[in-house]
């Protein structure tokens with residue numbers, strides 16, 4: 074885990090080292106002690122402080138980040154991300170994504186308003202050149218890296234948080250939509266297992282019942298695939314209904330026609346809708362059984 078000294082973090086956000094030490098000692102920031110007794114702060118905790126208190130980054134390089142973009146309107150940010158993706162500049166891609174999170178954007182908004190539109194534009198390139206496909210693959214990989222790093226600085230889930238699992242069905246090779254779903258849910262108080270592309274839906278259903286998952290998401294990006302796997306989706310929806318587990322289906326290639334509706338399934342068009350749906354489930358759950366604020370979850374499921 075990457076950590077920072079009070080001096081480093083203070084210089085990065087323009088606060089003195091002694092103030093940072095005081096905040097750690099008073100518990101305003103969760104500090105860690107090295108074996109030698111020195112105070113350290115994790116990147117996740119630094120991110121929480123920066124977001125909640127609205128600190129600007131005076132020296133972002135001290136936190137391993139590039140200068141934040143000077144532009145702030147969404148259109149310019151999408152263009153900046155598209156350019157960084159096309160140039161294969163992972164440092165800038167990561168910087169754009171993380172700097173929006175530190176500036177206070179929710180991860181769902183970063184996915185819907187920044188990453189998805191930039192990828193959509195990159196998706197026009199394959200029609201004109203053979204290189205387009207390679208650019209799509211590389212851009213996908215850079216977004217995967219940036220989203221994974223974003224997930225690394227989100228608040229850690231607790232053992233008592235509900236579990237969500239999901240993926241894309243067989244025949245669907247797309248990595249990003251399901252990964253986005255996992256990041257958005259992880260950032261809103263869920264333990265998450267993302268099985269990614271090519272997930273057999275029968276296994277997903279068994280896993281949900283066996284692990285006590287409370288939410289399953291499915292993402293469709295491969296056009297024409299929904300009709301083929303529709304019987305499996307219906308079977309999954311029915312099994313989950315019997316177990317009282319919520320299912321949400323989304324993605325650009327899930328058809329809107331009534332033929333694809335099942336009475337027990339919710340349909341969403343964006344990560345914001347996924348976030349809202351998941352928040353609704355959490356709210357009901359918390360009202361039913363108030364949880365204790367004990368230990369954080371550890372290990373793989375996080």
Ligand code: B12
Pocket residue numbers: 184185186188189192193194195196197199206209210213244245246247248249250251253254290291292293294295296321322323324325340341342343344346347
């Ligand atoms: C990257 C990419 C690829 C990569 C995928 C790499 C990988 N391993 O992931 C590769 C190169 C493999 C690929 C292949 C192909 N691709 Co492609 N690809 C794309 C591209 C550029 C980005 C896809 C992506 O990741 N987007 C980011 C995601 C997150 O955005 P999103 O899908 O819009 O998701 C949002 C919402 O739908 C929603 N959402 C998504 N999932 C869920 C789930 C839930 C529960 C909820 C609530 C919401 C939700 O929230 C998301 C965020 O806002 C798109 C362009 C585009 N417009 O998306 C083309 C695109 C999808 N591909 C296309 C095509 C044609 C192909 C190929 C046929 C090309 C070819 N000649 O080989 C193949 C087919 C592959 C297949 N089996 O389906 C077309 C499809 C057009 C169509 N109508 O048929 C597109 C639209 C490009 C275009 N404009 O022509 N592709």
